[in-house]
Amino acid sequence: MQSDHELAAELATQSGQQLLALRAGDREPGELRKAGDRSSHEFLSAGLARFRPGDCVLSEEGRDDPARLAAGRVWIVDPLDGTREYGEPGRTDWAVHVALWEHGELTAGAVALPARDQVLSTAQPPRRRWPEPGPGVGGQPLRIVMSRTRAPAFLAPLAAQLGATLVPLGSAGAKAAAVILGEADAYLHDGGQYEWDSAAPVAVAQAAGLHACRLDGSKLAYNQASPWQPDILICPEALTDLLLAAVSDVRPPATE
Numbered sequence: 001m002q003s004d005h006e007l008a009a010e011l012a013t014q015s016g017q018q019l020l021a022l023r024a025g026d027r028e029p030g031e032l033r034k035a036g037d038r039s040s041h042e043f044l045s046a047g048l049a050r051f052r053p054g055d056c057v058l059s060e061e062g063r064d065d066p067a068r069l070a071a072g073r074v075w076i077v078d079p080l081d082g083t084r085e086y087g088e089p090g091r092t093d094w095a096v097h098v099a100l101w102e103h104g105e106l107t108a109g110a111v112a113l114p115a116r117d118q119v120l121s122t123a124q125p126p127r128r129r130w131p132e133p134g135p136g137v138g139g140q141p142l143r144i145v146m147s148r149t150r151a152p153a154f155l156a157p158l159a160a161q162l163g164a165t166l167v168p169l170g171s172a173g174a175k176a177a178a179v180i181l182g183e184a185d186a187y188l189h190d191g192g193q194y195e196w197d198s199a200a201p202v203a204v205a206q207a208a209g210l211h212a213c214r215l216d217g218s219k220l221a222y223n224q225a226s227p228w229q230p231d232i233l234i235c236p237e238a239l240t241d242l243l244l245a246a247v248s249d250v251r252p253p254a255t256e
């Protein structure tokens with residue numbers, strides 16, 4: 001039987017291939033986005049029902065079954081992360097996320113980047129040597145990936161304080177992948193997202209040796225009653241304290 005790592009990678013890969021074929025048609029962008037969300041959700045749901053019939057599933061496009069809260073194994077999937085970018089010709093920053101949560105921890109995951117012909121997974125996590133921080137990583141300015149449509153206002157003063165470069169991207173999976181692959185040094189987001197946005201990226205990032213946490217330094221939690229997550233940081237361990245301190249300096253205090 002396939003391991004959970006292999007299954008996550010295979011399902012994400014195959015769903016991504018179907019999304020590419022769908023995108024190659026002549027659908028209007030709005031129709032394409034809806035068709036992509038629906039077809040990928042149906043494919044992933046069917047695959048998990050076939051190969052892991054006893055597990056629960058939390059999907060962005062599916063009905064939330066409260067039974068998952070008492071389950072020991074829950075697959076957390078985003079059938080099409082970066083739906084906006086998927087509908088824009090030529091953009092590659094969209095993804096398919098498949099992750100497994102077991103008894104309080106993310107244990108397997110895959111992020112497919114179909115338009116880049118890449119799949120990052122816990123089956124074979126990318127490993128690289130993370131340099132110690134200087135003015136940036138390796139003496140270069142820090143590169144921080146952020147949302148291209150919902151960037152936190154405090155990122156501009158944070159970048160100025162650190163001498164960092166801000167890089168806008170679409171999908172959370174694409175942003176995490178940029179850090180995993182060494183194309184950026186950190187992914188920072190505030191203003192909220194959902195468990196399916198980050199579960200697979202975090203699973204792969206952690207397997208690759210990166211650190212992932214909330215912007216107050218606390219642990220990210222999954223399979224919660226509400227799948228809403230306020231914020232996230234993914235970066236090399238050596239940059240964590242530097243970035244959290246900078247966030248604390250420039251981030252407005254939370255309001256009730």
